[in-house]
Amino acid sequence: MGKNNLIQLMKEKAAGVGTIVHEISCVSEAIKYAVDLNRKKKLKILTCPGLDQKDRDSLQDLCKSSGMNLLKEPLRNHAYLIDTSLTWVDYGIAETGSLMLASDSEDIRMATMLAKIHVAMLPIAKIRLNTEQIEAELDEILKNNSPSYTAFITGPSRTADIERVLAIGVHGPVELHLLLIKEMKS
Amino acid sequence: MIKTAQDMKSYKKQIQQALADSFLRSALDEFNTVYRENRPNVYKDIDFNSLRDAIAENKDSLIPFLEILFEEFKSNAQKAGAIVHRARDARQANEIIARIAKENKVKKIIKSKSMTAEETFLNTHLEKQGFIVTETDLGEWIIQLKKEGPSHMVMPAIHLSRYQVGELFEKQTDLKFDSENIDKLVKVARHELRPKFLEADMGISGANFAIADSGTLGLVTNEGNMRLTTTLPRVHVALVGFDKLLADLGSALRILKLLPRNATGQAITSYVTWIKGANQSLNTLSGKKIMHVVFLDNGRLSLSKDSVFSTSLRCIRCGACANVCPIYSKVGGHKYGHVYIGAIGLILTLFFHGKDNDRAIVKNCINCQACKEVCPVAIDLPHLIKKTYARVIKEDGKTPVKNLILSKLMKNRKLFHFALRAAYLAQQPLSRGKSMIRHLPFFMDKNHGFRSLPVIAKTPLRDIWQSLGPELKNPSLKIALFAGCAIDFIYPGQGEDLLKLMKKANIQVDFPMDQTCCGLPAMMSAQEKTAKELAIQNIQAFEAKPYDYILTLCASCASHLTHNYKKIFKEDKESGQKIKLFTDKIIDFSSFMDKVYTFPQTHENIETKVSYHAPCHLCRGLHVTNEPRALIQKAGYTYVPAKDEEVCCGFGGSYSIDFPEISSEILKKKLDNVEASGADILVTDCPGCVMQLSGGMDKRQSPIKVIHLVELLAQKK
Numbered sequence: 001m002g003k004n005n006l007i008q009l010m011k012e013k014a015a016g017v018g019t020i021v022h023e024i025s026c027v028s029e030a031i032k033y034a035v036d037l038n039r040k041k042k043l044k045i046l047t048c049p050g051l052d053q054k055d056r057d058s059l060q061d062l063c064k065s066s067g068m069n070l071l072k073e074p075l076r077n078h079a080y081l082i083d084t085s086l087t088w089v090d091y092g093i094a095e096t097g098s099l100m101l102a103s104d105s106e107d108i109r110m111a112t113m114l115a116k117i118h119v120a121m122l123p124i125a126k127i128r129l130n131t132e133q134i135e136a137e138l139d140e141i142l143k144n145n146s147p148s149y150t151a152f153i154t155g156p157s158r159t160a161d162i163e164r165v166l167a168i169g170v171h172g173p174v175e176l177h178l179l180l181i182k183e184m185k186s
Numbered sequence: 187m188i189k190t191a192q193d194m195k196s197y198k199k200q201i202q203q204a205l206a207d208s209f210l211r212s213a214l215d216e217f218n219t220v221y222r223e224n225r226p227n228v229y230k231d232i233d234f235n236s237l238r239d240a241i242a243e244n245k246d247s248l249i250p251f252l253e254i255l256f257e258e259f260k261s262n263a264q265k266a267g268a269i270v271h272r273a274r275d276a277r278q279a280n281e282i283i284a285r286i287a288k289e290n291k292v293k294k295i296i297k298s299k300s301m302t303a304e305e306t307f308l309n310t311h312l313e314k315q316g317f318i319v320t321e322t323d324l325g326e327w328i329i330q331l332k333k334e335g336p337s338h339m340v341m342p343a344i345h346l347s348r349y350q351v352g353e354l355f356e357k358q359t360d361l362k363f364d365s366e367n368i369d370k371l372v373k374v375a376r377h378e379l380r381p382k383f384l385e386a387d388m389g390i391s392g393a394n395f396a397i398a399d400s401g402t403l404g405l406v407t408n409e410g411n412m413r414l415t416t417t418l419p420r421v422h423v424a425l426v427g428f429d430k431l432l433a434d435l436g437s438a439l440r441i442l443k444l445l446p447r448n449a450t451g452q453a454i455t456s457y458v459t460w461i462k463g464a465n466q467s468l469n470t471l472s473g474k475k476i477m478h479v480v481f482l483d484n485g486r487l488s489l490s491k492d493s494v495f496s497t498s499l500r501c502i503r504c505g506a507c508a509n510v511c512p513i514y515s516k517v518g519g520h521k522y523g524h525v526y527i528g529a530i531g532l533i534l535t536l537f538f539h540g541k542d543n544d545r546a547i548v549k550n551c552i553n554c555q556a557c558k559e560v561c562p563v564a565i566d567l568p569h570l571i572k573k574t575y576a577r578v579i580k581e582d583g584k585t586p587v588k589n590l591i592l593s594k595l596m597k598n599r600k601l602f603h604f605a606l607r608a609a610y611l612a613q614q615p616l617s618r619g620k621s622m623i624r625h626l627p628f629f630m631d632k633n634h635g636f637r638s639l640p641v642i643a644k645t646p647l648r649d650i651w652q653s654l655g656p657e658l659k660n661p662s663l664k665i666a667l668f669a670g671c672a673i674d675f676i677y678p679g680q681g682e683d684l685l686k687l688m689k690k691a692n693i694q695v696d697f698p699m700d701q702t703c704c705g706l707p708a709m710m711s712a713q714e715k716t717a718k719e720l721a722i723q724n725i726q727a728f729e730a731k732p733y734d735y736i737l738t739l740c741a742s743c744a745s746h747l748t749h750n751y752k753k754i755f756k757e758d759k760e761s762g763q764k765i766k767l768f769t770d771k772i773i774d775f776s777s778f779m780d781k782v783y784t785f786p787q788t789h790e791n792i793e794t795k796v797s798y799h800a801p802c803h804l805c806r807g808l809h810v811t812n813e814p815r816a817l818i819q820k821a822g823y824t825y826v827p828a829k830d831e832e833v834c835c836g837f838g839g840s841y842s843i844d845f846p847e848i849s850s851e852i853l854k855k856k857l858d859n860v861e862a863s864g865a866d867i868l869v870t871d872c873p874g875c876v877m878q879l880s881g882g883m884d885k886r887q888s889p890i891k892v893i894h895l896v897e898l899l900a901q902k903k
Contacts (some may be wrong), residue, residue: 013453074468079384079418095231096454106466109417113410131439138460139435142400145265147463147474149417154454157410159372161325161343162351164217167372170324171379172410172456 010127013097017155020177030179031059034086034119043083047071049107075110085111089120091134092127098154118173123181188335190524190543197546204517209347218515228451242564245500249490255398255431262401266463268477276306279482284315290421292387298412299323300392302425304525320382322411324375337519339505340449345518389415393426395438402462404438408455420469421476428486429499444562449504485537500563501530507557512834516851529557529567533574541581548575552838555806576712593713599702606675610642617641622884636850637881640676647678651697661694666733670740671703672873683900700727706746707839718754725768736771741872744774745807780813788822796823797865800832801872828863837878853882871895
């Protein structure tokens with residue numbers, strides 16, 4: 001499958017399960033997106049575990065000027081507070097619109113499980129067609145003798161446990177945003 | 187808590203209660219239809235059959251080696267800091283988990299959904315020990331508040347309406363809710379349960395996969411509560427059945443392609459999580475979680491060595507066998523299983539929860555094959571249910587009188603046929619010369635009154651056969667008719683119509699007189715020996731001449747002769763070739779007319795509208811689906827599709843006598859759908875279905891005529 005078709009499929013399948021997908025050009029655009037989204041939703045508190053210091057600093061600045069709070073890790077102490085989390089994800093699985101995220105760090109888990117909104121950043125070069133194409137990478141993680149916690153995330157949290165009616169955001173994030181970043185090396 | 191009926195009398199009472207629950211009935215009926223209608227769309231991108239077979243084969247190759255896989259898992263998981271246990275039975279598993287809780291000074295426990303924990307009644311055990319246990323899966327939380335067991339493996343609270351859920355939530359929170367709004371109810375759970383996650387000392391989960399070569403657990407979920415359960419508390423215990431062990435990640439990823447699709451119609455669930463060892467936790471001094479995995483045997487290891495039942499360990503708990511089951515859709519899961527529900531539940535209950543809990547429910551299978559068709563791991567569920575029934579009878583040490591009489595009678599063809607002839611005379615005062623009995627005598631249970639009953643023919647087909655002049659001079663083909671009891675003794679006219687059609691094409695039809703009942707009723711009542719004796723009698727009856735085909739007008743006979751005869755003689759290598767010679771010649775009427783007879787396309791257009799009912803044993807048993815519909819159209823009739831054409835009519839032979847209250851409900855939906863199609867005639871190609879459908883139409887005094895396809899085609903000049 002050609003690169004453009006793969007991106008197209010990823011977008012379609014992710015949108016199909018309720019993920020809000022955008023193509024953007026760089027990380028600073030993602031930072032702005034997260035803050036704007038937070039403002040639009042009238043939310044206050046952000047987290048960004050796993051981002052490097054430079055990006056964290058620019059998010060911190062933007063939060064400050066926008067009257068928002070960027071939580072410091074460890075997040076366990078502020079578990080009730082998280083509104084929006086901005087994190088990287090490791091791979092995209094186009095066939096199902098899924099995101100693969102190594103969540104060994106407790107903060108990554110807290111951020112992506114407890115937030116109302118999860119904004120995920122994925123370099124376009126890391127989109128794969130299906131689970132077969134990430135099997136080797138995942139297996140390598142699992143066969144390493146250290147502990148690991150790896151997630152495939154597909155859309156927001158959902159349930160149909162009452163009268164089989166689909167409801168979004170039962171325990172996990174109510175919204176999942178996927179930002180596909182163009183100008184990045186894999 | 188769970189109260190499964192242990193005898194038929196109390197089971198019947200429970201069934202009546204379930205049938206009176208109008209919410210349950212409409213919810214499950216709708217679910218049954220929607221699930222089937224969605225399937226083609228869910229599977230449009232992948233090949234269900236080949237994936238299913240690959241998974242089944244893979245599972246079969248692992249089942250004999252579960253203990254070796256366990257050791258491999260243990261060694262790998264322990265390298266990453268997990269502690270791995272094995273529990274012989276439910277009690278031991280519960281004790282191990284309670285001990286872990288005590289050792290770690292746990293007070294509050296949260297749980298994500300685990301059927302294995304339901305199996306061991308873990309909550310009851312932990313609560314007795316003074317722990318506070320909260321279920322966090324929405325459906326599980328609801329039934330925990332209701333103090334019930336799950337009524338479905340994937341949707342545990344599917345039997346409850348939003349209003350019932352709202353009431354439970356109001357009681358729990360002392361707040362008022364707008365129960366109409368499901369979204370708001372869901373948010374109640376989010377709001378109420380969030381603090382429980384944060385306060386809990388220990389989280390208990392199940393697992394869908396235990397991958398041996400890395401010591402990893404795989405969990406397939408939607409709500410996100412499992413992720414919180416395995417992350418927030420300091421201790422995580424996973425309770426896993428031995429049957430969840432897989433060799434490698436590839437095997438798990440393959441199952442992952444079918445499990446969500448088959449369970450909920452999703453290509454993948456919201457969360458699939460791979461957990462290995464003791465992960466980071468900033469809630470402990472060591473900075474690592476306290477991680478335990480408890481593997482539960484509880485009969486699985488002995489099942490893995492059972493030549494008949496080991497395939498039941500292939501089950502991946504998708505719940506689809508309930509979704510498509512016409513009986514489940516009428517009575518719901520609480521009356522259709524013990525802890526595990528649906529077809530697989532009727533089987534596993536015996537092995538996990540004992541014969542007393544299976545005694546009544548195991549009889550409640552109509553053998554329609556719907557579950558077998560959707561099973562993602564190709565378990566022959568209807569067959570195993572009958573095998574389970576036989577084992578329950580054996581363990582009980584006494585065969586029900588009805589089954590014994592049936593067995594005795596059927597073994598002796600002459601006696602059996604004598605009884606059928608005698609039945610004709612006995613029916614005369616009731617039928618008053620008509621072809622149907624509309625009003626049952628007062629001594630019969632009024633539940634049987636949902637359909638008019640057919641009258642036994644005055645002269646069976648076998649007695650008039652020679653007088654019909656079946657011999658031809660130079661026939662182009664010689665076939666034999668396997669009449670089956672219904673054609674022979676109730677509908678000989680359908681046999682006459684067949685002969686008429688065949689003569690027209692210069693095909694000679696023989697009626698070997700030593701043939702007897704195919705044996706399906708014996709198999710249905712778990713009389714395996716009788717079924718085998720009948721098979722031998724029939725094979726001998728057809729041995730005399732080298733027929734080109736053995737044709738039958740009965741879909742149930744055709745499917746039983748084709749598939750079950752091979753199963754009956756599976757162990758018997760000597761008869762193998764003989765059986766194959768016989769079964770290879772069996773052909774159903776529609777296939778014969780379409781492929782061998784090549785029934786001609788007529789050019790006239792008949793305005794009469796014809797709807798079709800697909801007999802279970804034809805469309806699923808023999809995968810004959812297009813032929814009968816094509817034949818209706820070739821004969822010039824206007825075919826009008828009805829909804830749910832391939833759903834059972836509710837007959838199932840003796841099923842409709844054992845469970846008339848359920849049979850009549852299945853029939854009702856079927857007839858409503860046919861009436862809605864606007865048909866003038868309802869055609870099917872099984873005399874059993876004709877009996878049920880025409881009996882029902884007659885009772886509701888519908889103008890729609892029900893006939894066998896052979897009658898429709900023989901009407902043509």
